[in-house]
Amino acid sequence: MGRPVVPDRYRTASVMVFGLASPAAGRPGPPARVPPSGRAFPYLTEGESVSNWHRSAMPDTESDIGIDRLSISFPLRRQAPWSRWDQVSYSPKDGRHTASARLSMVESDEPDKGDKRGRYQNATIMVGVTTIAGRPWGKIETNPARFADPTGCSLLDPRLVGPAVHAMWLRASELVEPDCDILDANITRLDVSRDFRGITSPSLFVSGLGPIRRPWAKRSFTYNDPGRSNAQTLFVGSGAGGVRLYDQHAAYADKGAPEGSLRWEVEARKDWLARCDMRHVADLDPFRVERLARERWDWSAMGHPVTGPVHAVDVLRRAVAEKTISRSVASRMLGSYVMDALGGPGVSRRTEYRYQALGKRLGVGSGALFASDGVQRVAARLDFETGTEELSEVAA
Numbered sequence: 001m002g003r004p005v006v007p008d009r010y011r012t013a014s015v016m017v018f019g020l021a022s023p024a025a026g027r028p029g030p031p032a033r034v035p036p037s038g039r040a041f042p043y044l045t046e047g048e049s050v051s052n053w054h055r056s057a058m059p060d061t062e063s064d065i066g067i068d069r070l071s072i073s074f075p076l077r078r079q080a081p082w083s084r085w086d087q088v089s090y091s092p093k094d095g096r097h098t099a100s101a102r103l104s105m106v107e108s109d110e111p112d113k114g115d116k117r118g119r120y121q122n123a124t125i126m127v128g129v130t131t132i133a134g135r136p137w138g139k140i141e142t143n144p145a146r147f148a149d150p151t152g153c154s155l156l157d158p159r160l161v162g163p164a165v166h167a168m169w170l171r172a173s174e175l176v177e178p179d180c181d182i183l184d185a186n187i188t189r190l191d192v193s194r195d196f197r198g199i200t201s202p203s204l205f206v207s208g209l210g211p212i213r214r215p216w217a218k219r220s221f222t223y224n225d226p227g228r229s230n231a232q233t234l235f236v237g238s239g240a241g242g243v244r245l246y247d248q249h250a251a252y253a254d255k256g257a258p259e260g261s262l263r264w265e266v267e268a269r270k271d272w273l274a275r276c277d278m279r280h281v282a283d284l285d286p287f288r289v290e291r292l293a294r295e296r297w298d299w300s301a302m303g304h305p306v307t308g309p310v311h312a313v314d315v316l317r318r319a320v321a322e323k324t325i326s327r328s329v330a331s332r333m334l335g336s337y338v339m340d341a342l343g344g345p346g347v348s349r350r351t352e353y354r355y356q357a358l359g360k361r362l363g364v365g366s367g368a369l370f371a372s373d374g375v376q377r378v379a380a381r382l383d384f385e386t387g388t389e390e391l392s393e394v395a396a
Contacts, residue, residue, distance in 0.1 A: 064387055065293045066155020068265070069191030070165070071141035072281060077179035079129050079136065084175060100128040103171050105142070106150045123150035127172045138176040140168050141189070153252040155193050158286040165281055183282035187273055190284075192293045195248065196262040198322060198388045201314040202247040204380055205262060205389075206232045208306030209245065216299070225251070236300050240271035243300040259321040262382070266296040297384050305381045307394060312337050312374040315362055325358060333358065337374040 082088045085099040106123035125142040144164035145156035156164060169182050178185065199205070210222045218238045224230040228251035236243050248261040257263075266272075270279075276292045277283055297303060316330040325333075333355055336347050346352065377394040 065158065065192060065194050065290055066145065067158060067161060067191065067289065068143050068145050068155050068193050069189060070144055071139065071189035072185040073137055073139045073188050074185040075179040076129060076136040076138045076176055078177040080175040096131045098130045100126060101175060102126055103174060105147050105167065105171060123147060125168045125171055127175050129176060138178060140172045142168055144168065151255065153255040153257050158289040161284050165284065183280060185281045187278055187281060187284065188270060190268050190273060190278065191265060192268065192289055193263055193265040194293060194384065194387065196264065196382055196387050196389065197258065197260065198318065199260045199262050200318050200389065200391065201310045202262050203232055204308045204310060205306060205382060206234045206245055206247060208308050209302050209304060210234050212301050212304050214301055241266065241268045243296055245302055260318045264302060266293060268292055268296070272296065303382055303384055305379055307377065307379050309375045310378050319362055324362065
């Protein structure tokens with residue numbers, strides 16, 4: 001079986017950025033099917049080095065928005081024998097075969113970092129084939145952020161989507177030979193995310209944003225996601241896609257997600273992608289990715305203010321994690337709230353003033369940080385621009 005040929009500049013970028021090379025290198029392949037002049041990714045031009053590409057990529061500043069799922073489809077010229085696929089199914093009704101397989105993108109010489117064969121389980125692509133309207137079609141789906149960070153939970157910078165697509169295209173050539181240029185492949189799903197840090201109480205937002213009225217959304221519910229360690233998750237969606245907000249620390253603490261972190265994530269299908277002029281791989285660029293995120297952020301209404309209780313434990317835990325105060329100071333502050341609630345002896349006047357000043361620095365009180373029960377009602381809003389929260393005290 002032949003393999004699709006990709007322009008050298010794309011292959012070089014894939015290798016330099018991700019350390020990836022085509023496993024089919026050296027095999028005989030069909031004649032080169034290079035995209036016509038002018039159809040390359042607009043931010044990766046002929047003869048440009050990857051280092052220069054990083055500096056000249058648009059937008060000029062590093063994006064806080066990232067990609068964590070990509071699925072593309074394409075017509076097939078040929079495919080590998082059924083024996084090489086992990087799963088194969090057959091429908092007697094229409095005589096159609098469907099097959100899928102996972103291919104590792106990253107291998108390690110240290111097996112303890114992956115499976116027994118040294119492969120990272122998360123750094124894989126799923127390759128599938130089926131028949132649509134009598135024509136064979138292929139599919140590749142992956143989280144491209146895992147190519148560079150196989151054991152973490154970071155996002156892929158939109159400026160790296162070009163090399164990522166070409167890396168997965170080359171890897172899939174072990175099983176499929178597409179009958180189109182890479183830039184003509186269809187985008188069928190794109191997940192784009194924005195992380196929020198320094199969140200005092202993630203549950204305040206996940207629970208508080210659920211009841212907001214969204215007449216344009218067909219579904220809205222809160223649940224504990226078993227696929228993310230039962231992290232509390234808010235989902236708002238329609239037939240064209242959905243948006244999630246979940247406690248990232250609860251989901252991925254073992255992968256490095258810090259305490260007090262939320263992840264906002266849009267799962268965009270064809271209709272939402274078409275609204276941002278993203279139909280084919282050639283349309284993928286940082287501008288359109290950011291446009292998609294901002295449009296769906298407004299659609300999800302997750303920047304809406306919420307009001308609810310925040311407990312002293314949440315605030316002090318965050319302050320310790322951010323090294324704003326020491327653990328011992330946090331313990332003494334929390335102890336003073338407990339003693340107040342029990343009617344016990346209070347702290348000295350000087351210490352009380354000190355705790356009040358710390359409360360102001362922590363951003364959720366203008367007098368004493370909390371009432372005697374250790375709880376204060378606050379108004380809060382997620383700020384998409386800064387990636388953090390805005391808190392203000394609610395008057396009694």
